[in-house]
Amino acid sequence: MKAKPSVQADSLLYVHREPFDQEEDDGETGASPHAREPLGPDDPLAPLPFNPYKGNRGLTRAWHAMKNSLNGFRVAIREESAFRQELTLAAILLPCGIFVPVAPVERAVLIASVLLVLLVELLNSSVEAAIDRISLERHELSKRAKDFGSAAVMVALLVCLLTWGLIVGPLLWRWTLALF
Numbered sequence: 001m002k003a004k005p006s007v008q009a010d011s012l013l014y015v016h017r018e019p020f021d022q023e024e025d026d027g028e029t030g031a032s033p034h035a036r037e038p039l040g041p042d043d044p045l046a047p048l049p050f051n052p053y054k055g056n057r058g059l060t061r062a063w064h065a066m067k068n069s070l071n072g073f074r075v076a077i078r079e080e081s082a083f084r085q086e087l088t089l090a091a092i093l094l095p096c097g098i099f100v101p102v103a104p105v106e107r108a109v110l111i112a113s114v115l116l117v118l119l120v121e122l123l124n125s126s127v128e129a130a131i132d133r134i135s136l137e138r139h140e141l142s143k144r145a146k147d148f149g150s151a152a153v154m155v156a157l158l159v160c161l162l163t164w165g166l167i168v169g170p171l172l173w174r175w176t177l178a179l180f
Contacts, residue, residue, distance in 0.1 A: 124149035
């Protein structure tokens with residue numbers, strides 16, 4: 001076991017203790033030397049400070065979370081043109097995904113790929129809003145973060161395109177051949 005500095009009763013010295021250390025009593029007070037140590041602000045076991053926005057529990061919390069989510073959708077529809085475009089695409093593809101004659105698992109994958117695009121676009125918009133909140137000046141790290149978000153949206157769109165192409169493409173090809 002590692003030797004650790006002793007703590008005097010009037011000292012402000014904090015001792016780091018491993019979570020599973022089994023130290024003996026220090027003999028002087030009859031208690032563990034760590035019993036009187038306050039947790040520092042960097043200690044992962046320290047309780048989090050009070051957050052006035054986290055006071056709700058249970059159904060009240062769920063109700064407020066739903067209201068905040070709906071507000072997020074309203075803002076995204078009003079402020080984000082890319083989200084509106086992808087929402088229009090979803091309004092077309094989701095009914096097609098529901099009614100196309102494929103296996104239930106394929107149907108779920110088609111719908112999930114469309115919803116993935118919307119989800120990633122919302123996350124990208126939140127990254128952009130947070131960066132703009134910090135500063136509107138041009139900075140390389142801000143540009144990089146926004147570019148990463150944009151790349152994530154592009155990957156989600158490619159996943160959607162590939163999913164629809166691989167599942168619905170052969171079906172459309174057979175229908176086209178049947179017409180001619």
